[in-house]
Amino acid sequence: MATGRTHRPATRSRGIPEATVARLPLYLRALTALSERSVPTVSSEELAAAAGVNSAKLRKDFSYLGSYGTRGVGYDVEYLVYQISRELGLTQDWPVAIVGIGNLGAALANYGGFASRGFRVAALIDADPAMAGTPVAGIAVQHTDDLDRIISDNGVSIGVITTPPGAAQQVCDRLVAAGVTSILNFAPTVLSVPDGVDVRKVDLSIELQILAFHEQRKAGEEAAADGRAGVDGDADTDAPPMRATPAGRKGPDGDMPAVMPA
Amino acid sequence: MATGRTHRPATRSRGIPEATVARLPLYLRALTALSERSVPTVSSEELAAAAGVNSAKLRKDFSYLGSYGTRGVGYDVEYLVYQISRELGLTQDWPVAIVGIGNLGAALANYGGFASRGFRVAALIDADPAMAGTPVAGIAVQHTDDLDRIISDNGVSIGVITTPPGAAQQVCDRLVAAGVTSILNFAPTVLSVPDGVDVRKVDLSIELQILAFHEQRKAGEEAAADGRAGVDGDADTDAPPMRATPAGRKGPDGDMPAVMPA
DNA sequence: GTCTGTGAAAACCTTCACAGCG
DNA sequence: CGCTGTGAAGGTTTTCACAGAC
Numbered sequence: 001m002a003t004g005r006t007h008r009p010a011t012r013s014r015g016i017p018e019a020t021v022a023r024l025p026l027y028l029r030a031l032t033a034l035s036e037r038s039v040p041t042v043s044s045e046e047l048a049a050a051a052g053v054n055s056a057k058l059r060k061d062f063s064y065l066g067s068y069g070t071r072g073v074g075y076d077v078e079y080l081v082y083q084i085s086r087e088l089g090l091t092q093d094w095p096v097a098i099v100g101i102g103n104l105g106a107a108l109a110n111y112g113g114f115a116s117r118g119f120r121v122a123a124l125i126d127a128d129p130a131m132a133g134t135p136v137a138g139i140a141v142q143h144t145d146d147l148d149r150i151i152s153d154n155g156v157s158i159g160v161i162t163t164p165p166g167a168a169q170q171v172c173d174r175l176v177a178a179g180v181t182s183i184l185n186f187a188p189t190v191l192s193v194p195d196g197v198d199v200r201k202v203d204l205s206i207e208l209q210i211l212a213f214h215e216q217r218k219a220g221e222e223a224a225a226d227g228r229a230g231v232d233g234d235a236d237t238d239a240p241p242m243r244a245t246p247a248g249r250k251g252p253d254g255d256m257p258a259v260m261p262a
Numbered sequence: 263m264a265t266g267r268t269h270r271p272a273t274r275s276r277g278i279p280e281a282t283v284a285r286l287p288l289y290l291r292a293l294t295a296l297s298e299r300s301v302p303t304v305s306s307e308e309l310a311a312a313a314g315v316n317s318a319k320l321r322k323d324f325s326y327l328g329s330y331g332t333r334g335v336g337y338d339v340e341y342l343v344y345q346i347s348r349e350l351g352l353t354q355d356w357p358v359a360i361v362g363i364g365n366l367g368a369a370l371a372n373y374g375g376f377a378s379r380g381f382r383v384a385a386l387i388d389a390d391p392a393m394a395g396t397p398v399a400g401i402a403v404q405h406t407d408d409l410d411r412i413i414s415d416n417g418v419s420i421g422v423i424t425t426p427p428g429a430a431q432q433v434c435d436r437l438v439a440a441g442v443t444s445i446l447n448f449a450p451t452v453l454s455v456p457d458g459v460d461v462r463k464v465d466l467s468i469e470l471q472i473l474a475f476h477e478q479r480k481a482g483e484e485a486a487a488d489g490r491a492g493v494d495g496d497a498d499t500d501a502p503p504m505r506a507t508p509a510g511r512k513g514p515d516g517d518m519p520a521v522m523p524a
Numbered sequence: 525g526t527c528t529g530t531g532a533a534a535a536c537c538t539t540c541a542c543a544g545c546g
Numbered sequence: 547c548g549c550t551g552t553g554a555a556g557g558t559t560t561t562c563a564c565a566g567a568c
Contacts (some may be wrong), residue, residue, distance in 0.1 A: 022468075026468065043512055050452065056559080056562070059528065070567085093547070103365075103373070104369040111466060113466065116487060160360050190292075208356075208358070208446060209461055212351040213355070214460045215281050215419055215460070217323065218458070307549085334546045334547080526567105528566090528568095534559105536560085537558075537561080541555100542552090542554105545548105545551095546549090
């Protein structure tokens with residue numbers, strides 16, 4: 001068994017669907033904003049608009065948590081903030097360790113929204129001995145050699161990996177061995193972890209590629225719209241970067257560009 | 263209609279399901295690694311393992327693109343790389359503008375994996391006049407005042423927002439007005455955009471909250487495991503941060519913590 | 525009357541399992 | 547044989563639409 005279990009078996013964990021869990025933070029953020037403006041109650045319609053979902057979905061989501069609304073009125077903002085926080089486990093504080101203090105790791109360490117809701121950057125870890133002791137966002141960077149001790153001493157169960165891709169799996173293994181059971185991975189690598197460890201990934205380049213897919217569709221479907229047409233940057237050589245050896249296949253379009261020594 | 267359309271209407275765009283599109287970049291990355299090691303062909307089983315999915319899913323995904331495999335053999339690596347790249351629109355080059363050159367924006371500008379596949383950082387834009395002209399990752403930062411011109415001059419259709427949350431919607435509006443039709447949003451805000459504009463969001467704190475949810479579940483279900491028990495950091499005051507006015511409701515557990523002057 | 529909570533229907537996604545090509 | 551491609555089955559998620567609480 002070498003391939004990583006990345007996603008949990010979906011709907012489990014006391015009945016709340018995974019899709020709903022993924023939206024609770026959105027609701028919480030919208031509710032927190034309302035709370036700061038001292039808005040006492042909110043309807044499913046309003047809250048849904050603020051969170052960017054539709055109201056039927058929101059009501060169904062909330063129905064998994066319990067009956068927290070009042071018919072004809074809406075939801076009590078403070079009360080919902082508390083219930084969702086509790087459901088998400090944010091009424092306790094989660095010490096987090098960031099491993100790999102390059103540009104991105106430092107950016108995350110400095111990110112304010114981090115600490116705001118239940119999370120606390122407990123340690124910054126890097127493999128570069130020259131960085132040890134350097135303060136980043138007010139926290140001294142520690143060396144990878146001490147990873148085990150740092151994790152245990154701080155009771156860290158959530159780790160963030162911002163190392164180069166080549167180091168990610170090794171760091172992951174060490175984090176897991178030290179007791180981390182949830183990992184947020186920014187390295188563009190598929191991580192293998194034992195059962196019981198959760199991995200979520202954030203991947204820049206994947207998001208851009210998904211956007212490019214849709215962007216291409218738009219360009220293709222609306223042949224020539226109107227204003228601002230092809231103002232192209234400076235000379236781009238559009239040469240297809242391919243050389244390969246396939247045989248005749250059945251594809252929807254564009255079979256292969258250049259030389260094919262089949 | 264003020265609330266932003268964040269997700270596309272799902273399966274459309276010439277039949278490829280959205281879930282499949284989201285995995286194509288994963289396959290592409292795994293294939294690129296194989297290609298660099300000069301592996302000529304790969305089976306669905308092997309490729310699936312490398313991409314962290316199961317093989318049935320992978321085969322179904324590929325079936326939406328066409329019949330690109332050879333029974334009894336597998337898939338030609340180079341050929342698939344090309345087909346997926348083409349499907350994702352990566353055979354052309356996409357100039358990208360990053361708006362908001364703080365820690366995160368700078369980190370993205372420096373991120374190598376950016377340029378590797380079809381994307382090119384064409385412009386860095388920031389609202390701070392003091393930053394104008396400063397080179398970041400070898401590119402001079404330009405001022406927000408020139409946003410429109412910068413977008414048009416470079417033919418940018420994909421924008422990345424890394425501003426503080428308060429500025430995000432405004433920047434978004436300006437990007438859209440200038441012709442951007444795809445946005446990658448790192449600010450923790452729900453963006454409103456007109457139809458036809460795609461928004462994807464990357465949200466740190468949401469990912470952490472989802473992990474916390476599962477982490478809490480684990481802690482709750484395995485009452486007291488064994489080794490490394492509660493070594494807590496320095497004194498944390500665990501006072502529930504609540505004061506509100508709800509009435510008796512039906513929830514699964516923990517109705518509200520402290521003083522309730524209902 | 526208003527707005528929640530929820531069964532039922534519809535859409536979507538994943539997994540199974542096997543026919544059939546090489 | 548081995549491995550792809552794919553109907554069919556099984557799950558999950560979204561949407562609809564309305565009964566019923568306030």
